[in-house]
Amino acid sequence: MAFLTNPWTLLVLGGICEMGWALGFKYVRSDAPWWQHAAVLAVLAASMALLWMAMKSLPAGTAYAVWTGIGALGVATLGILVFNEPATHMRLFFLALILVGIIGLKAVSGET
Template sequence: MAWLLLLVAGLMEVGWAIGLKYTEGFTRFWPSALTLAAMVASVVMLGIAMKSLPVGTSYAVWVGVGAVGTAILGIVLFNEPATLGRIASLALILAGIVGLKLATP
């Protein structure tokens, strides 16, 4: 259950990171409200997951899921470059997330 919460927390991090783009500097109410709600939900779920998972593993996985998801959505939604170097780097982060999952009891 902790791993599922951690994954959802990471996905919520993707949501608020992408949401920041739509807030236009927190000048738009609904995008700002949804972004702030995603921030709170993400951190709360991370905290709950940390009750039973190591802090280093939890934080690294949370940030990794957020980074990979945000970068992929940046490519898809905002036409950011999808260079070989970027894709390879995202694959390495993903490999690190999988490695942490496999190495954590």
């Protein structure tokens, strides 16, 4: 279970949860059933809690940049693949830069 206490694992899981609440904000309509709104809020709370736990071991700037980067990259990728959002060359290039930034911050963090 040490895997679930690794700050990078917590950070990646938090970033994935960030994707969930961001998509929920966009696609759960105001007249949706109460449980859909509750699910979005639960995923939002989980995302924040996982970021908070990761920040106990990682520098705040690194953790926040990676957390938001995972969320932004994931939401944009799902938007392209699932929701038919535009996939221009420049958009893909800048999404790739976000990915390079995430990998780079992990590489220079000194954490395992």
